[in-house]
Structures are given as structure tokens and as C-alpha cells.
Amino acid sequence: MSLNQQVTHLKHREGADTRTKYVAIASGKGGVGKTILSLSIGKSLSQNNRKVLIIDADFGLSNIHLMLGITPQKNLAHFFFGDASFDEIVVKIEEGFSFISSGNGIYELAKLPKDQILNLIRRLQELAEDNYDYVIFDTPPGIHDDTIAVVSSADFPLIITTPEPTAVADAYALIKIINKENEREDFYLVVNKVESDKEGKKVYESIRLLTERYTTAKVNHVGNIKFRKNLIRRIIEQNPFEKGFMDDVYNILSNMNLEVSPRRRGFWESILSRLIGR
Numbered sequence: 537m538s539l540n541q542q543v544t545h546l547k548h549r550e551g552a553d554t555r556t557k558y559v560a561i562a563s564g565k566g567g568v569g570k571t572i573l574s575l576s577i578g579k580s581l582s583q584n585n586r587k588v589l590i591i592d593a594d595f596g597l598s599n600i601h602l603m604l605g606i607t608p609q610k611n612l613a614h615f616f617f618g619d620a621s622f623d624e625i626v627v628k629i630e631e632g633f634s635f636i637s638s639g640n641g642i643y644e645l646a647k648l649p650k651d652q653i654l655n656l657i658r659r660l661q662e663l664a665e666d667n668y669d670y671v672i673f674d675t676p677p678g679i680h681d682d683t684i685a686v687v688s689s690a691d692f693p694l695i696i697t698t699p700e701p702t703a704v705a706d707a708y709a710l711i712k713i714i715n716k717e718n719e720r721e722d723f724y725l726v727v728n729k730v731e732s733d734k735e736g737k738k739v740y741e742s743i744r745l746l747t748e749r750y751t752t753a754k755v756n757h758v759g760n761i762k763f764r765k766n767l768i769r770r771i772i773e774q775n776p777f778e779k780g781f782m783d784d785v786y787n788i789l790s791n792m793n794l795e796v797s798p799r800r801r802g803f804w805e806s807i808l809s810r811l812i813g814r
């Protein structure tokens with residue numbers, strides 16, 4: 537970094553909230569773009585000199601490593617069963633940008649013994665608070681206790697859908713359940729694989745109609761991502777950061793104002809109380 541860049545960086549940091557911020561990316565339906573969006577947001581923040589950790593929390597079918605072509609030697613399951621130290625499971629993508637793979641060995645966190653959950657959460661908290669500006673959770677599709685806990689506790693709960701009616705219905709169902717169970721009201725919405733912004737707006741309007749009528753949730757539509765034919769090729773080549781897609785992601789991030797997080801109860805405390813009821 538040049539001196540000039542360092543000064544701008546410091547100035548920027550002064551105005552910012554320096555606490556670690558938590559972003560949860562969730563959907564009702566699978567295949568809508570959670571993993572690619574998690575990676576692209578991470579990449580974009582990391583290009584902006586933020587330190588980012590992605591937690592692949594798709595405990596049944598983790599796949600961040602597949603998109604990157606980086607096969608971790610050890611994952612969260614190894615840590616859990618005593619076959620890896622905590623440091624061994626953090627995989628570097630680039631300087632200041634890492635991920636943890638959950639592997640395919642842990643199913644529902646919420647079903648594990650309390651002391652194990654507690655130990656895991658404490659270690660993750662230490663790692664996050666000591667080393668990262670942002671932690672992004674790539675959650676599994678559908679409505680699970682773990683996902684509900686992570687999304688309800690996050691500073692930035694981001695729901696992603698596509699214009700497909702089943703995906704839209706499932707996105708609404710997820711928002712409704714989290715709103716009812718945890719009284720969470722603010723959600724961010726991204727519509728992926730759209731043909732035009734008009735199509736994305738229509739999806740948002742249909743979700744807004746339902747949430748306004750049947751819930752107390754307020755959905756903030758922070759942007760759309762266009763369908764990009766060559767993204768699939770890029771994913772096959774395991775170099776998934778496609779320029780057009782990244783441009784849409786910059787736009788989303790600028791609408792989210794990620795530098796300043798709403799003052800909420802501590803993320804990890806909230807997770808703990810939701811998973812083990814303290």
C-alpha cells in the first residue's frame with residue numbers, strides 16, 4: 537500500500553464501526569446463488585482492504601471449496617472430532633480473505649451436545665473478533681434451527697432469491713418464520729438471475745405485498761444480479777469472479793452501507809441463546 541492509500545484507509549476506518557460485522561446469506565430454495573454471492577461479497581470487501589472470513593455453513597453439502605478449486609485438508613468436522621486444531625481449518629484464499637469449510641460431517645449444529653456447541657462458538661468468536669472485519673455465513677437452503685439462529689443474529693441478514701415462483705415463495709416463507717419466531721424485522725433482499733432490473737423489482741414488490749400484509753418485516757431491496765451465461769463456465773474453471781457479476785455486487789454493497797452496523801446485541805451471544813437457550 538502506498539502512503540497515500542494508507543492514509544485514506546485509516547481515515548476510512550476512523551469513520552467506520554470497527555467491530556467485526558456479520559453477514560448471513562440465506563435462501564428458502566437451493567441453487568439460487570448463495571455460495572457465489574458469499575464469495576463475491578467477500579472478494580469485493582477484501583479488495584477494499586477489509587479482512588474477510590467466509591464460513592461455509594452448509595453443513596450437509598459444503599461447496600465453497602469446489603467453486604475455488606481449493607481442497608482443504610481439514611474442515612470443521614475434523615476439528616470437532618479432535619483430528620485438527622482450530623488454526624488448521626482456516627483456509628486462505630488470498631491475503632486477508634479466508635474460509636472455513638464445514639465438510640460433510642456435521643449435520644445440524646443445534647442437535648449437538650451443548651458443551652460442544654459452546655466450545656465451537658467460543659473458538660469461532662475468538663477467531664472472528666481477533667482477525668476479521670467481516671464474517672460471511674453461507675447458509676444451507678431451507679428452514680433449519682441453525683440457519684434461523686445465524687440469520688436472526690446477523691448484522692446484515694441478506695435473503696437471496698431468483699424470479700422463479702418457487703424460490704420467491706420459499707424466500708417469503710423464510711422471512712416470515714424468522715420474523716415470527718425471533719421478531720427480527722429488517723431484511724435485505726437480492727434478486728439473482730434476472731433479465732432486467734424491472735424483473736427484479738417485480739419480485740421485490742410481490743414479496744413486499746406479502747410481508748406488509750402478514751408480517752412486521754421490512755424488506756430492503758438492495759439490488760439485482762443479472763443472469764450471466766459465462767458465469768457457469770467461470771465456475772467450471774474454478775475462477776468464479778466474473779466482472780459483470782462483480783459489478784452488480786458492488787452496487788448491492790453500496791446500497792447496504794456495510795461500514796456502519798446497526799448496534800445490536802452481540803452476534804455470538806445471540807447465537808448461543810438461540811441454539812442452547814441461555
Ligand SMILES: Nc1ncnc2c1ncn2[C@@H]1O[C@H](COP(=O)(O)OP(=O)(O)O)[C@@H](O)[C@H]1O
Nearest residue numbers: 566567568569570571572729762763764767768
Ligand atoms: N447470476 C447468475 N447467472 C448465471 N448463473 C448463475 C448466476 N448465479 C448463480 N448461477 C448458477 O447457479 C448455480 C448455483 O449457484 P450457487 O451459488 O451454488 O447457489 P446456492 O449456493 O444457493 O445453492 C451456480 O453453479 C451457477 O452456475
Ligand SMILES: [Mg+2]
Nearest residue numbers: 570571594599
Ligand atoms: Mg451453496
